[in-house]
Amino acid sequence: MKKVLMLTVAVVFGLALLMGGAPADVQAKTTFVTIGTGGITGVYYPTGGAIAKMVNAKRKEYGIRATVESTGGSVFNVNAIMSGDLEFGVVQSDRQYQAYNGEEGSEWAGKPQKDLRAVFSIHPESVTLIASVESGIKTIMDLKGKRVNIGNPGSGQLGNSKDALEAVGIDYEKDLKAEFVKAAEAPGLLQDGRIDAFFYTVGHPNGAIKEATAGKTKVMFVPVEGAGLEALFAKKTYYAKSVVPVKNYPGAVNDADVPTFGVKATFVTSAVRPDEEVYAIVKEVFDNFDKFKKLHPAYAVLTKEGMLEGLSAPLHPGAIKYYKEVGLMK
């Protein structure tokens, strides 16, 4: 019996060697890291997938295995990284600023998240307001009295819709029927006539807006602009004017770009993550930049230099090491 066991062990060992890898018990330890994203029809989810793909390709070299989790969005991701439930996450640049600084009026008022670390920024995101044609909503002011999804708690967009509404003098608690459902559910509700409009802060193109514009219910993108918004951008400098690139969605009734404002998606972690781990991820994304850029159409505008902009938490030392090595930082 003993002999048979020995033989089996020897065969398994030999096979493993033949297959090119060291047997499991002598292989270096693998660190599992999870990247928090957003709804599966947004851009964060495929972004987490793109980053994981780059680093997992070198799993043997780094001993890192990255997986992706669909979550409620930016605010959830910051909190989960800070509590150690997630190692990395995609987070709106405005949310990164608010969390690190404990900005008044934000979820982190008086509770600055000093261990939050920036890694790089990614694609631009636009505050996207979309309404059914039937609702008659043509401007942000027309939202009064309507059923509007302003975002789930934990999402990035909830803060942006609240800011936009407040800036134009609409009280979301009194002046409209606010819903707080996840962005992935909003397109279905709009198509079924159960809401009149929804806000989503997201990169373009994305699956959720495709779904919202491709059904029987005719929909249009609504401009998010006006004097009140100009005042908002002056006060909150993490907001910048942008547009929704409507050409991506032939199903919508508009065809020209629609003015709005936006932020950037950023990749963040905690100060407790080891330098080698953050370095490895940054290196794989930047060394394979052209390959990475092709993984999502929202990355078309990315440049390596641009990916170091829009960050407000301190850069993680593992990221700094790489940026200095390749001359992206002095």
Ligand code: GLU
């Ligand atoms: N910006 C959204 C948020 O922070 C997520 C967008 C996406 O998933 O692409 O919740």
